[in-house]
Amino acid sequence: MAEIAELKSVNEQGEVVTCACAMGDLSDFESVPVDRRVLVIGGGITGITAAIDLGNAGYKVVMVERLPSVGGRMLQLSETFPTLDCAQCTLTPRTVESGQHPNVTLKTSCEVEGLEGEPGNFKFLIRQKPTYVDWNKCTGCGTCVEKCPSKGFALFERDAGRMPAIYTLSPQAVPNKPQIDPDRCRFLTRGKCGVCSKVCPVGAIDYEQQESFFTIEAGAVIVATGFDIYDWKKLMPEYGGGRIPDVIDGLTMERYLSASGPTAGKMVRPSDGKTPKEVVFIQCVASRNPEFHKSYCSRLCCMYTAKHARLYKHKVHDGQAYIFYIDIRSTGKGYEQFIQQSVSEEGIVYIRGRAAKLYQKDDKVMVQGADTLTGKKIEIAADLVVLAAAIVPNEGSEKLARILGIECNKDGFFVEENYKFAPVMSGRQGVYLAGCCQGAKDIADSAAQGSAAASRVQVFLSSYRNRMNREAV
Template structure:
């Protein structure tokens, strides 16, 4: 029998407050195989770890059980301790007597009894622990960045600057994303495009970045270090190599439609670049509105193009790339404001969204920065800004706070007061949330220096009265109803996941929450990683964010990719599923239950009773396997085993627990 050492942790009073650790130690001493037992106030501390190493040497320990907290917290710590003491790190077994015991119980007697049960199971398992060796896989040092907004741009630049190849894929005809639509940015009021466009140009010019705009991700296969991605480059209708970006085609195109970039408050042509600083500065033909595509007649753009770059018959191209890491930076959509019938968005022309207002105050927007209301192009003498339209509303919207709306609405009100000197700005709010550097000061200034009027109350109705709009709310500070007549209303819509976020997540094989935001691996400690190794998150695809937070997260994701690429090979976790091909009947029930698509069928040829037989068995891709164990449960033949958690080990734990459970029950 192997020699087992057991280290019981008090975790200060975290464990010892509820569990009588010394009594557990007394009983553990009598367990078969246990040759050494020690208690520590903090086993994870340096002296705690040192005493483990000392005991390993002095008592010739072959297996170590640490009874402390969750293995999620300190298993890596103690594995390193074992390694430092010259043992195989997988000879460690953790018994979780904190999260699974002391923290969730109050009765000291029962908690102590349970703690002992947990430790004895760990000992039973540890006796059967095998030495495991990590595997190695190669890394393709090229990254794919999905989405060319500020998040994707920042991540791409950071990775490229570190000397690695980056493929930046953007769905729209240009990179720039939402930030390109904004006028100024809070709280410093620097011009959004002035700080963004240099980065866009850097992206286009960077020797390490390959830009694919008007392109979409079709398929992802493979695993960390070795992804195979399929990208569809949509037909632009323009030969990018020949086009000089002169813009003549756009000037001459006879078809005018609502501009997506101007969110309906401006127009564009059927052949267009979304905005003057677009990168690349090459137009696309919008086939749905193009007169030639619709009627077979026109071809004006083709006639005026001196570079002969128009290609009406161009087709989508599909190609594959191999990458080692993926950064998802696909951004967000805005809540559908028409869900609030009482606000009249879509009914009253002067009820607009914050993004539309952003276009109205933008110097390169449809009104050249002059605030004019859509109905009659007059300068509104009063504007109401309504916060939380969709946000923090369980009834009609989403439960969460969209985080950026308070600040950009404060900015809008300030900008409006700057541009319309004697105009009045009202902000209807539930709470003004300003948790950022220099945010609160910015908010205060809007009220003290710019005279923005804040009314605490969520409007119940907005209606038209002549040329005015009336906003009705309860002023919850005064406790009475208010009605304010204004010339224009700006609604701040909730930030919601991209309409196809769930499909994107499924393509990538990453998890997403109930709303459709992509899930980080840990909300605090692993905020830019997903649960799928090698795929990272940046920006609002993970949750609502403002620009500073987005850029910080994008650089963090970039750093993660660079750290990954700093190695030549990747160490893989050895706790992966293994198939005993002799037992496997090839039913492949394991395949659909695998969340990581790590199991495939494989054909084996063997000689049975003198004949050569070919049959199918399951095969695990160890690069994809995350060791969850779902397949071992599904396996009817017991052929699937998870290294470090074999059926044998798990059953040993159960047997040990049940061995004297019946008499124990009688005593209790």
């Protein structure tokens, strides 16, 4: 009982120093014993869920995130199935809560580089990448972002639009401070420009910033490093290998459909900015393909493809959407109804078969497909093709596995101790897995695993404390 009361008081104190927490000051985190501290790697919806749960339970959490703000893949999404809620609207309260939570400290633009110690008493080496912006000075006014003359390709916007070299990932980014992309910044690459530095009212731009290292001591760690999209541009020449501009992937489609995306939610196609009237969606791209790509089902694609086609139809009423599918896997609550509605009420034509090849013909993308139900080879002259490419672990998962002493399978997903009964346990005590880094899953399942991992951490740390206490006696 005494412990809980003590934590509560810390809690209240924490609220006073919220800003310091958000800026990444570790003094509050370090104010409790190491067996009450947890590191969460990855600031997506999974990591956020775990961090908030642990924070609410009275643990001190540091959440490290590779990108400049938390939110993860959900930040890129438009609306989410099966309810078609706005992703930003459901995500933002959670990112804000993680940023303001008295027990949660965000360390963005950071990556885990090393691990020492043992379960219950880990010591992590963290690399802080330069943001080239002094966040203690920056007020987040956004003038630099507005004035930056160097707009270019950015992974976050995928093929849907360009981004300034100094940027935040969203208007409601947490933390809402910009960072400079050193590969695209004219000053950092060519020594010329300096516009952001000139317009910053508080002198926060710091081109000299260097990477730095620090350590975090924590009793346990949750790995929630998320997913990426299979590199179909490099590995699937049959779909144009990235050379056909109007062939995009599902994540790019999200950016087009997103109200906060580069087109403000206007549905256009990359090549000429025209509204696509014939849109072909292809499921199982690189998934379920043990011979050449990935053997597993990526689990999300059936649902998000139906969602894409619906959102497209909501924006382009006279447009025609086609979906090449092999099987429909809609096993979540309300998912099958969502699919049924897409088929019967939204005028989307489902074609049972795969598309073998895409090629450019004049301003169309020709789709060579088959409909196995009628036994016909199908050709569609599409304005836009959207590929539901396989879900793969984020880059660097193998390296992180080595650092943490856990296992990856051949596809790079972290291996759980027992898929049925211990899906969030890594096989190494004190190290827990959650979300897509363990295998493809949707938001609902990812958040559930975030909570499950948070619960497992508490079980572990309290039994660890009890053991230590007994040994001390």
